[in-house]
Amino acid sequence: MARSKPKLGRKARLKQGPVPTLDEFYQGLLDPRERPQQKDNKNASRKRKRKSEDNDLQRVKSKTQVPEFEKAKADLFEEDEKVDEHKPVKSENDFYAFGEEEEQFDFDEEEVEDRNESENESEEVYDSEEENEHGRTLFSDDEGDEGLLEAANERGLAKVFKGDSVHEDEENAEDEGEEDEFVNSDDDFEQNIDEDLEINVDSRVTNVLPSGQEVEAPLNVAPDIHISRTRIQEILNVLDDFNKYGEVGRSRSDYIAQLIADIANYYGYTEFLAAKLFELFSPREAIDFFEANEVPRPITIRTNTLKTRRRNLAQALVNRGVNLKPIGNWTKVGLQIFDSQVPIGATPEYLAGHYIIQAASSFLPVIALAPQENERVLDMAAAPGGKTTYISALMKNTGCVFANDANKARTKSLIANIHRLGCTNTVVCNYDAKEFPRVIGGFDRVLLDAPCSGTGVIAKDPSVKTSRNEKDFIDLPFLQKQLLLAAIDSVDTSSNTGGYIVYSTCSVTVDENEAVVDYALRKRPDIKLVETGLEFGVPGFTSFRGKEFNQKLSLTRRYYPHTYNVDGFFVAKFKKMKVVEQKENGNSKA
């Protein structure tokens, strides 16, 4: 019998309102490393106080309110004329050398040479900026999707003008009616949640896990998503206080195993991927993550400062009936679109190259790269060019940007964006980036926005839920490690202004991020991790499931949809050290 499809994705989308802007999240940032636990504790205590929260699967909600929205708009039009995205980057003086110990996915460079180059090429990997195969991507740099845009904006405006709030604190309890009014369009879901409330209270004193017979029975029966949904909440309650609520004879891992199976069933993931993503978080935060993957991210655009200023662009779009506001204090070029009377991907301003539709997370690696005027910069995996064109704008069309992509077909959209946005300092090339620096080297800065599994952009491409397997998380890191070494080797150590490499992915797995960075640090002793210069983001893991990484991995930054309402993303920044010859003993050191 066919496995029943989870319905939450569709329903959650109907229910979701606009999303808090990044600065709103940023205001409330705690020590990010502490966040999961603090959040859990906070949630746990709230859940004892408030029945409704006890059963809500942590939907993302907006705290945008009318006065705030108006104020943000007013600020936008008064904002400083100056547009300068260059951030000061803190330097690190200490250099870290690492042991030679290899990890599971490590490989020698000889091994890299031997490996079949056809593996893991562009078709196999995810591009955060690409329109997905189902044609549903809102964030394509090339096209806007009017239908989805309008639907999202309707929800956005509804929330904005209803003054909905993200905080479900006690003092805001009276807002619940308003919230309900908004979400009642999907009343069956709401009703089910109410039913769950009752079930969950009882579940604290009854058995949550299926009996042996129940476990055996479903082999030829589709798992019931309603049972899964209820049990997810029940298991979370048990895990909150396992000593009190755990069933005698059942271990914590029994509950975790059932929870992962239910997550996979309810949200429509393979159990393999559900487990892989689950292990990144505490159980409750994991549910926040899976829920956020059911909700589209805000529609955002980046002002092309080669052609206009953000306030002029905002004014022009407002005149056309677009409701918008700045994304947050961390960017002076981003705008969040709430609603539009016109297709945002076909306005005269769009066609004239005054902006590009670009996910907010996609700004981050370029901000970290901080390219300077008159530098030589390599964007190793550039298509369709969201980041290339931003680099070019930050360099004010000076110097030279080499925009490379291995996929020739994709270089068409890269070239189109470069033309539309008026980037005249850019050269497009079509190499396997592993061939750098043999093709050309000596760059001041290199961006490697690597091909990845796309586990950070599941809201945009739900096919990731079922298409990624164990082999992907061996093959992709293998490719990413090769590309990162090539990126490092392409940088000119004696660059006076730069010497930086930024590595980014739109994936949240450790295999594709910290493990890749840690590998590069061990393979190239002349590099060190430095501050990204990014104002927000969760520090990268310094250890994970028994693996120890370089402690400086805490300088890398992780982004999650449930935490910052941006695509899942990872950013690491390296500085390549000058090699000082030590003639006395013939050795050299960085």
Ligand SMILES: C[S@@+](CC[C@H](N)C(=O)[O-])C[C@H]1O[C@@H](n2cnc3c(N)ncnc32)[C@H](O)[C@@H]1O
């Ligand atoms: C995440 S996307 C890049 C998105 C791009 N940086 C942007 O902001 O628009 C990854 C890109 O890597 C390219 N790619 C995959 N394997 C590659 C390789 N070996 N060398 C160069 N590019 C590669 C893919 O074609 C894809 O365009």
